[in-house]
Amino acid sequence: MDPVTIPAEADTRLVGQLRAAGLRVTPQRLALHRILAQSHRHVTAEGLLREASSELPGLALPTVYSTLELFADLGVVRRVAAPGAARYDTDPSPHDHFTCSRCGALIDLDTSASRAAARKAAEAGGHRVDSATVVVSGHCATCLAPA
Ligand SMILES: [Zn+2]
Numbered sequence: 185m186d187p188v189t190i191p192a193e194a195d196t197r198l199v200g201q202l203r204a205a206g207l208r209v210t211p212q213r214l215a216l217h218r219i220l221a222q223s224h225r226h227v228t229a230e231g232l233l234r235e236a237s238s239e240l241p242g243l244a245l246p247t248v249y250s251t252l253e254l255f256a257d258l259g260v261v262r263r264v265a266a267p268g269a270a271r272y273d274t275d276p277s278p279h280d281h282f283t284c285s286r287c288g289a290l291i292d293l294d295t296s297a298s299r300a301a302a303r304k305a306a307e308a309g310g311h312r313v314d315s316a317t318v319v320v321s322g323h324c325a326t327c328l329a330p331a
């Protein structure tokens with residue numbers, strides 16, 4: 185986890201990645217990326233639209249969604265397999281998640297050992313592994329805590 189990313193540095197990195205992929209550098213892409221780079225979290229397109237609405241008043245949900253998909257393809261964010269709305273992790277490095285079926289919370293887990301086991305099990309079945317993630321689901325500690 186990398187809590188503080190200097191925005192200018194984030195801009196430079198994104199510009200390089202967009203140009204390398206032959207994509208246009210737009211003010212919207214830069215602004216959304218800067219918002220994402222502020223902290224490690226798991227965003228939905230709706231959530232990012234809310235965060236960005238003061239800075240980008242004319243922004244529409246489909247644009248946010250396609251920008252997040254673009255960033256996921258570039259490896260800037262990572263799509264997280266979780267029930268419900270598509271989530272994007274601002275930390276693209278491999279790590280696993282716990283999902284709460286009641287409140288929808290998505291919580292990071294340190295499970296590199298089980299990820300290696302899942303990978304090995306797939307390879308033992310003759311499959312070629314491109315990536316491995318472990319998603320644990322249930323009720324989160326907040327939901328279980330007495331009110
Ligand atoms: Zn919960």
Ligand SMILES: [Zn+2]
Nearest residue numbers: 226273279292
């Ligand atoms: Zn995460």
